[in-house]
Amino acid sequence: MLEDEILSEFRASEALLEGHFLLSSGRHSAHYLQCARVLMDPMRASRLASALAATLPRDLRMTIGKVISPAMGGVIIGHEMGRALGVEAMFVERPTGTFELRRGFSLKEGEKVLMVEDVVTTGLSSREAIAAIEAAGGVVVAGAALVDRSAGTVDLGVPFYPLVSLNFPTYAPDELPPELAATPAIKPGSRAA
Template structure:
């Protein structure tokens, strides 16, 4: 699946939006990707995650376990784990920090893929990887469906993306003139702050 086909999957369900958006990082953008909409159909999710796992496995990496950050990474992480034939679970924020709950445990020596839906700056990915490593994990790779940094985000381990785009991001005090009078919306899960 080439990059255009991936983006067409997003466009087909209005999951690639244009306007003025506030991202979970606090940054602003004129482009927003709503992965929950593209993953709501199991066949589409399986198709995208199969294309991703094919691309990941072509790098030669071996994976024993997939761990994703909640909330956005849960569906994609589960489906990638299913495609790889390994277990998958998630970490979630407790008092603003990622934590492992629900009886999940990292098997000793497991080679872990940290799987996200979208990477923008890489901050959440780095936080998730740090938590996994602090709990004795061995994150050998990271993955996402869309890397919106244009390939510049550094998550500290090799990052495989199904598609890479360069979506503009802006500080709140540096909004472009054409967006200044457009109210920022936050279609994601954390709400507009």
């Protein structure tokens, strides 16, 4: 899938929002990608996951035993990546503020895992998910995401494969440009501040 085709999927689903947004990373942006909207069409989600799976080197794809994603945003793309790779998909969640496997999900010691996100900005959630997977006995062999918003700077400690990179500027709360500072921030994501 070419970048223009990927972006047309986001536009067709009205997943690219403009305004003043408080991202789950704590940073602010004039643009927000609502991946839940792009993934609400099962056929579109399947196409995007197949394209994302195709970005992984073949030898890496052959080693993956499970796909694990952080809840809530990564659940759908994680499930579709499991389907694209022909492996089981699970998720970690934060019932008490720290990611963990629940709902009877478990890993065999040393099982090779692909961690999949919807959007990566700073990589905080991804690194927390990787730590939870490792604590449960898994070995994270790579990370993948529909969208890399880090401008290519994110370091997950494992190889990282995004489907597309969108580099909208983000700002710390004390660095807001006047046009953003003049409007209240909306927090459209799924994680509470």
